Amino acid sequence: FPQRNYSPKRLEGRLRRVLSEAHVKVNAKDWKSTSLAEKETKLKVLSGVIMHMKLRVPSRMLNNVHTVGDLLQELSEKPQSKDAGHPVAAFYAEKASELPSNMKFEPFVKGSRSIHARN
Numbered sequence: 001f002p003q004r005n006y007s008p009k010r011l012e013g014r015l016r017r018v019l020s021e022a023h024v025k026v027n028a029k030d031w032k033s034t035s036l037a038e039k040e041t042k043l044k045v046l047s048g049v050i051m052h053m054k055l056r057v058p059s060r061m062l063n064n065v066h067t068v069g070d071l072l073q074e075l076s077e078k079p080q081s082k083d084a085g086h087p088v089a090a091f092y093a094e095k096a097s098e099l100p101s102n103m104k105f106e107p108f109v110k111g112s113r114s115i116h117a118r119n
Contacts, residue, residue, distance in 0.1 A: 006053070011075060018048035019068065032069035045071065 006014065019026055019034070022044035027034045036042045042065065046057050055075060065071045092105040 006075075008076060012072065014053050015049075015068065015072060015075070018045060018052055021052070022048050026068075032067065032072060034068040036065055036067060036071065049075070 016026075016031070019031075022041070024034065024036075024041055024045060036045060042062070045068075046061070046065075049055050049071075050057055053075075061071070061074050065074060086105075086107060089105045089107065092099065092103070
């Protein structure tokens with residue numbers, strides 16, 4: 001699925017609709033505190049999020065979501081950009097003063113090295 005960017009208000013509205021279609025009894029005082037602790041309820045809601053909202057549901061969400069508020073928080077977070085940097089490069093940048101001068105990070109570029117004996 002492409003990652004959809006919903007405004008917070010629109011995300012809440014869609015999530016309320018998913019809860020309604022999944023027949024989840026919503027806490028009247030604070031709908032965000034509605035429990036998703038039951039496995040069947042959580043499965044119905046997360047399936048609805050995938051089908052109706054076209055949002056990805058990473059496996060960490062299965063463990064981190066206990067209430068509707070938790071789910072809303074998880075869905076609101078922007079995924080980390082693939083251009084955010086390489087974790088090893090970040091390590092080398094942070095520890096540059098502590099590392100020997102002959103240690104440096106060279107990112108792999110496909111096709112830049114000749115690894116076959118014939119070449």
